[in-house]
Amino acid sequence: MAEVNLFSEVVGLQQQKSDSGVFFPAVLFPNPNASKPVQLTDAIKANKPWLDSLLHRSGAILFRGFPVSTASDFNDVVDSSGYEDFSYGAGGSGTRTKLTDRVYTANEAPPDQMIGFHHELSHASEFPSKLFFFCEIEPGRGGETCIVLSHVIYEKMNGKHPEFVEQLEEKGLIYNRVMREGLDPSSPVGRGWKGTFMTDDKSVAEERATKLGMKLEWMGDEVKVIVGPKPSFRYNEAQQQKTWFNSLAISYGRLHDKLNDDPTKAVVFGDGEPLPRDEVNDLLKMFDEECVALQWCKGDVLLLDNLAVLHSRRPLLAPPRRILASFCK
Template sequence: MAEESLFHEVVGLLPQQKSEGGSSFPVVLTPNPRIEKPIPLTEAIKANRTWLDSLLHRSGAILFRGFHVSSASDFNDVVEASGYEDFSYGVGGAGTRTKVVGRVYTANEAPPDQNIPFHHEMAHAPVYPSKLFFFCEVEPGKGGETCIALSHVIYERMRQKHPKFIEEMEEKGLIYTRYVGEESDPSSPIGRSWKEVFMTEDKAVAEERAAKLGMKLEWVEGAVKVIIGPKPGFRYDEVKKHKIWFNGVVGGFKDKLNDDPSKGVVFSDGKPLPTDVPGDCSKIFDEECVALQWRKGDVLLLDNLAVLHSRRPLIMLPRRVLASFCK
């Protein structure tokens, strides 16, 4: 069957849905109402992988809504149907996650009242997933939106707002510093212990694994100081011929050993970032993002190199969103 007979693209379903380069962001696909017998999402994806890949490349994000996907196992079947190779969330990941089934994990288990800043998944690591799947198993009571933004749009707006900062960032690169505790910290969005992050209890092994990820470890009492970089603050998309915002400038977190998030990201020479940059960038994110209000059964597919994502605080429980990562 042709893709036109399986999917129906809906424009205007999301209040903040945008148009970028002739394509909607995100693209919203629902079952074709003209088909009497609903086609499972797994079958629709298998039949149209090439078309969906092209759609994802143009848009950066696809929301599948209204399909019968009700459980973690159903979601795992959808991920498998995509044909994308599994990316195991293992060494180096800072967010606390629990494996649910197959290739499915919980989304970041940070306390629901906390905001998770915009980021590309595992952008600090030399190897990171190229595509992300999210699935709403339990619809939020209120709040808890997953927000998405096109990375090249953020880069261009920051270049217009802070040209000197962008020039310096591109010239020098950035260094990230965070403290990782001996024990996990459930109150933090990046609360995995160093033993969990590096999947070992041996400090020497942790140092070896960190080095492979471009990280340096400095041991302090009850924790380890993790130094990442220097790393470029942007990447260049060779296919689309534009630069993308690929950094953690807005991702600073307070923790028990560092109460000043501004120290978490500096230029490679140790010079602090201009004080107004993180705030201005946050405002641009708010203006450019699409805030997805989850509905039960929603499946969201993101191009991790083109789209940043975040999570707003949850105002009313419950909420359960699951995730899967692809190479």
């Protein structure tokens, strides 16, 4: 256990160890030898350069055991990081409720449904670089948040299916989704077009979609949203690694509703051709094999590098569960 000012770094069961000896995620507790109870906001401010370095090396940091209880407390933690706010506005498909200046509910998809692996807003022209999650109410059973290093997925897929990766590199991906007019709370992708583009006016929605690199095809009050072709991978300059930066897995990960029930149509190659199912199945298995499944405890705060780490949500088997989120540029 290595002490760093107000933090104690602990090696636990919910971690993987890289060849370089770095743990994923890094897990930090309050330093038990501190002269007074440790506030997470104070600890972050006092150790910011070290935390930035740790996040750079690990990709994820779990803060556990700190007195963080409410959305307001969590907002203060995010503010203490010094990271600029990224507003979850037009373009996002997840249903969220804004609670404070910088805090939203996590995706309000029905809790018994799986949310597949993804980088936040990987389909968009702008995406957050950092993500914070906070456990306000820990899950009764199930509902784990799973995380996986994106460069590991890229390297393993490139090793096993180089022709598929080459096709993804050359063609990119197109994403298709049909949206209702308003919110569908029964759907994991239930944000309607009015909420997605933050307007009741179809012409304004089209203008905003165009700015976001999206095309709209109207079908009465419903609309087909076409995104792409978009790159399948990105190069992480900080890590000097290519990352698996796309929404392929979430489209195949049971994130469906009555209007979007065929994953083979939801995501296709940039030339419109369908993806090979065997390779996609291997990808989904690889995510399960390589991920770390985090068992939430009340008060946990998780910080992710959005370019380096994909995340998912397992179905909740026994309620309650309430996870909050914040996004940073």
